[in-house]
Every structure is written in structure tokens, then in C-alpha cells.
Amino acid sequence: MDIFEAIRTRRSIRDFTGERIPDEDLEKILDAARYAPSPENMQMWRYVIIREDQELKEFISAISKNAASEVFGSAAYELTQGRLWYLPDRNRPGTFEDMRSGDLFLYPKDADAVIIGCGSETFHDSPLIYELEYFGSIVVGMGILNMWFAAHALGYGAGFQAFPIMEPRRNELICERIGVPRTWVPVATLSIGVPKKPRMMGPSRFPLESVFYSERWGNPYKRLAFREEE
Numbered sequence: 524m525d526i527f528e529a530i531r532t533r534r535s536i537r538d539f540t541g542e543r544i545p546d547e548d549l550e551k552i553l554d555a556a557r558y559a560p561s562p563e564n565m566q567m568w569r570y571v572i573i574r575e576d577q578e579l580k581e582f583i584s585a586i587s588k589n590a591a592s593e594v595f596g597s598a599a600y601e602l603t604q605g606r607l608w609y610l611p612d613r614n615r616p617g618t619f620e621d622m623r624s625g626d627l628f629l630y631p632k633d634a635d636a637v638i639i640g641c642g643s644e645t646f647h648d649s650p651l652i653y654e655l656e657y658f659g660s661i662v663v664g665m666g667i668l669n670m671w672f673a674a675h676a677l678g679y680g681a682g683f684q685a686f687p688i689m690e691p692r693r694n695e696l697i698c699e700r701i702g703v704p705r706t707w708v709p710v711a712t713l714s715i716g717v718p719k720k721p722r723m724m725g726p727s728r729f730p731l732e733s734v735f736y737s738e739r740w741g742n743p744y745k746r747l748a749f750r751e752e753e
């Protein structure tokens with residue numbers, strides 16, 4: 524798959540068949556993470572692959588549901604439907620209900636592999652802290668995106684979840700279950716599996732000029748198509 528096609532067609536997959544991915548394919552996906560960039564090539568990422576431990580996958584699903592219902596359950600539909608502007612009207616109430624109940628986020632249990640990506644601020648002897656905000660979570664994010672594209676290019680699906688690790692108590696529970704030492708912090712999870720069905724293109728993205736500014740903040744970048752002929 525051409526890289527531009529991969530970028531345009533990658534989606535969050537939240538529905539897996541539960542089938543296993545051949546080991547060679549999974550290894551290709553994992554290997555893609557190694558090629559992500561990192562400061563001074565320090566590769567300060569560690570990934571724990573949960574594949575055989577179904578009970579743990581179910582635990583991750585359950586805390587994702589719990590976190591999602593906390594986040595979305597307290598938001599009024601009227602407010603949240605604005606955030607779901609890109610969905611067709613007929614799908615919006617159902618999707619909101621799955622978000623509110625948290626059921627949309629139970630998918631790790633049906634994934635073949637749930638990857639827990641961890642970053643560290645105390646990776647080497649620098650007198651300055653390499654903050655997760657600028658380093659650890661970013662390098663893990665880059666590794667995760669490489670795996671996401673690799674999975675997509677091989678015809679599998681992947682979904683990123685912050686829910687299992689986005690709150691200190693839940694993060695601690697995950698650390699406890701998989702034995703993460705105090706110097707490392709889970710910052711992302713990626714569930715990889717065989718998608719139940721392909722997803723449509725989208726959700727649509729903001730146009731170039733609304734997210735790129737030219738030379739100064741707020742000055743919209745002008746797309747080639749809108750430039751006057753010289």
C-alpha cells in the first residue's frame with residue numbers, strides 16, 4: 524500500500540472478530556514500531572503485548588468502559604452531539620449511547636493483541652528531566668502510529684485507547700497487573716485484530732486553512748486551488 528493511501532484510509536477499528544493474526548504478520552507490525560524516530564535515537568519506549576491473557580484483555584475492556592462512561596456519561600447529548608458533527612444524523616444518537624454506556628470501548632477483549640506503550644522520564648542520566656509531555660508520550664505515539672499503519676497495510680485493524688490508562692488510579696491498576704516499574708508510565712494502548720467489517724472513509728477532517736497558519740498565528744494557509752493565477 525502506498526503511504527499516502529495508508530494515511531488517507533487508516534481508521535480506528537473498534538470491532539474485532541476475535542480471530543488470531545498469523546505470528547509473522549503480528550511481528551511485522553511490532554517491528555514497525557522500532558523504526559519510529561526518538562530523541563538521540565534513545566528509543567525510550569517499551570511495549571507490553573497482551574495476547575494470551577484473555578482475563579487481562581477483559582479487564583482492560585472493563586476499565587475502558589468505566590472510564591468512557593465517566594467521561595461521556597456526564598455530558599448532555601445536546602453538547603456531545605456537536606462533537607459528533609461528522610456522523611450522519613441517523614447514527615448520532617446510537618453512537619452517543621454507545622459512548623455514554625462505554626460499550627463502544629469494550630473492543631480490546633476481541634483484539635488479538637493489546638499493546639501497552641510505556642514512556643519514561645528517567646531513561647538516562649541527563650540533569651534535565653525528559654518530560655513525558657515532550658518526549659516519552661510522543662515517541663510512544665510515533666511507534667504506535669507506525670504499528671497502526673503496518674496493521675492497516677496488512678489488512679488488519681487497530682484502535683488507540685487512552686481510556687485504560689488516562690487516569691492515575693486506572694494507570695496504577697494496569698501497572699500493577701503487568702508489573703510496570705515506577706520509572707515507566709503507560710501512555711497509550713493499541714488493540715490490533717481482524718476487523719469485523721471495513722469502515723467507511725472519514726470522519727472528515729478540518730480543511731488545511733483552518734489548521735495551518737501561514738507565517739503568523741491565525742493567518743490561514745492558502746491552498747494552491749484558491750491561489751490567484753500568477
Ligand SMILES: Cc1cc2nc3c(=O)[nH]c(=O)nc-3n(C[C@H](O)[C@H](O)[C@H](O)COP(=O)(O)O)c2cc1C
Binds near residue numbers: 687
Ligand atoms: C491521543 C488519542 C487518544 C485517543 N483515545 C481513544 C480512546 O480512548 N478510545 C478510542 O476508542 N479511541 C481513541 N482515540 C481514537 C480517536 O477517537 C480517533 O482517532 C478519531 O476519532 C478519528 O477517527 P479515525 O482514527 O477513525 O480516523 C484516540 C486517539 C488519540 C490520538
